[in-house]
Amino acid sequence: MGVMKRVQLVFxxxxxxxxxxxxxxxxxxxxxxxxxxxxxxxxxxGVADVATxxxxxxxxxxxxxxxxxxxxxxxxxxxxxxxxxLAREALQRKAGIATQLNDLQVQYVSLQxxxxxxxxxxxxxxxxxxxxxxxKETIKATYTAAEAQTRISEAFTGIxxxxxxxxxxxxxxxxxxxxxxxRAGAIDELMASGALDDVVGGPRDDIQAExxxxxxSTGVDHELEQMKAALSSGAPREIEGAQAGASSAEAAPAxxxxxxxxxx
Amino acid sequence: MIVRxxxxxxxxxxxxxxxxxxxxxxxxxxAVEREDEAAFGTALAALLAKLREVGEPAExxxxxxxxxxxxxxxxxxxxxxxxxxxxxLIPG
Numbered sequence: 001m002g003v004m005k006r007v008q009l010v011f012x013x014x015x016x017x018x019x020x021x022x023x024x025x026x027x028x029x030x031x032x033x034x035x036x037x038x039x040x041x042x043x044x045x046g047v048a049d050v051a052t053x054x055x056x057x058x059x060x061x062x063x064x065x066x067x068x069x070x071x072x073x074x075x076x077x078x079x080x081x082x083x084x085x086l087a088r089e090a091l092q093r094k095a096g097i098a099t100q101l102n103d104l105q106v107q108y109v110s111l112q113x114x115x116x117x118x119x120x121x122x123x124x125x126x127x128x129x130x131x132x133x134x135x136k137e138t139i140k141a142t143y144t145a146a147e148a149q150t151r152i153s154e155a156f157t158g159i160x161x162x163x164x165x166x167x168x169x170x171x172x173x174x175x176x177x178x179x180x181x182x183r184a185g186a187i188d189e190l191m192a193s194g195a196l197d198d199v200v201g202g203p204r205d206d207i208q209a210e211x212x213x214x215x216x217s218t219g220v221d222h223e224l225e226q227m228k229a230a231l232s233s234g235a236p237r238e239i240e241g242a243q244a245g246a247s248s249a250e251a252a253p254a255x256x257x258x259x260x261x262x263x264x
Numbered sequence: 265m266i267v268r269x270x271x272x273x274x275x276x277x278x279x280x281x282x283x284x285x286x287x288x289x290x291x292x293x294x295a296v297e298r299e300d301e302a303a304f305g306t307a308l309a310a311l312l313a314k315l316r317e318v319g320e321p322a323e324x325x326x327x328x329x330x331x332x333x334x335x336x337x338x339x340x341x342x343x344x345x346x347x348x349x350x351x352x353l354i355p356g
Contacts, residue, residue: 002286002293003292003334003344004267004286004289004311004334005332007332007347008330008332012329128324131327157329158326158329159327165270168270169271
């Protein structure tokens with residue numbers, strides 16, 4: 001027997017067990033409907049929770065981006081002032097923030113996906129709960145307890161399958177949101193303490209730290225060279241643009257700064 | 265036949281496609297038995313792709329139970345094994 005059939009049988013067994021517990025099925029219909037409404041509430045809360053986490057992450061991404069931009073400016077200013085050591089320090093800090101930023105962006109996309117999935121689950125469940133309510137009223141009005149038993153079975157199994165599926169989706173989303181909250185909380189604390197500058201992604205062993213430093217310093221050297229080149233060509237503010245496409249830097253040699261007296 | 269993709273909802277699949285789906289499903293099951301995570305991922309993706317190709321989304325308000333249920337796209341082998349051997353994954 002294949003995987004698809006086996007999973008289906010597990011779901012079916014679950015529904016049958018619940019069905020067997022019913023005495024007068026017409027009364028249990030109302031109870032089941034109550035449970036469905038509760039589950040619907042739970043999915044909606046789930047959607048709201050995920051959205052909150054996503055917004056918080058968005059805020060952090062923006063803050064980190066601002067820090068990175070500021071450090072780039074500081075590096076440019078330091079270099080213009082002839083302080084290569086300060087420029088290097090700033091770029092090193094920026095490299096640390098860039099690591100965090102990449103990480104957060106990946107998580108942001110994953111949370112967005114989770115939000116979409118839960119929103120879809122809420123809509124599907126809503127449609128089934130509506131259908132169940134209609135069916136429930138028909139069954140209660142029309143059938144004796146014995147007749148209702150067979151009528152109910154299909155509707156109940158169908159809704160129970162949906163509830164099981166949605167229940168698992170909520171569980172997965174909760175797990176992900178919890179991880180994300182812990183992560184976001186840690187970054188908030190780091191930001192507040194100002195320690196983020198020195199943290200390039202949590203505890204590591206010495207060798208890894210050294211390797212990272214070597215990798216990072218290659219990047220830093222490279223960026224320093226670029227800044228120097230830009231500085232000598234008289235367009236110190238155009239570095240990011242020059243990286244993206246040389247043409248834009250040419251087109252707009254906006255401000256020719258003649259040196260360290262540039263304010264800030 | 266109605267087939268559910270976990271986390272996505274139900275599809276109506278023509279009976280003529282069921283044999284082909286079963287073949288893909290057999291590959292999935294083989295991968296689970298061999299504990300071959302790479303083959304598992306490939307087989308699951310192939311099964312889901314076929315399902316989406318031949319299936320149409322079912323009426324949203326249908327209460328008809330599914331004849332077959334397929335794990336979600338990003339399911340791990342461990343999750344599927346738990347789903348098969350243990351009712352613990354399904355709440356309620």
